[in-house]
């Protein structure tokens with residue numbers, strides 16, 4: 093499944109909870125980059141593109157937001173609001189992030205270093221991209 097929620101380890105403790113991600117154990121790619129999105133003003137929308145190669149794993153480290161994924165045929169909304177799970181998005185999937193709560197932080201683990209050439213920012217080009225090989229995602 094190229095779009096799915098992945099649960100992370102969670103150590104519950106009266107002193108506060110702890111979760112972690114290990115390369116090779118919890119996410120299905122080698123992480124090359126981590127970035128985070130924060131201080132998002134109310135009503136703003138992030139994303140609005142797909143990647144040719146890049147795979148991502150998105151965690152709501154704080155607060156909540158919605159990720160709308162689209163494989164060109166079907167859209168699905170995932171609400172992320174806890175830091176002990178995240179959303180894996182394979183390559184070739186259009187995504188948009190919205191409904192950010194105040195002080196929310198989206199941490200994104202990426203399988204590649206930043207490359208503008210890997211972005212598909214035009215939805216009609218996305219629909220033409222690898223139309224035959226685009227995988228279904230689980231709904």
Ligand code: TYD
Nearest residue numbers: 125126127129137138139140141205206207
């Ligand atoms: P972009 O991925 O378009 O943002 P969004 O989260 O809305 O999809 O990135 C916004 C800008 O930041 C873009 O001009 C490129 C730059 N950027 C980097 O330089 N390195 C990075 O790792 C990322 C994610 C973005």
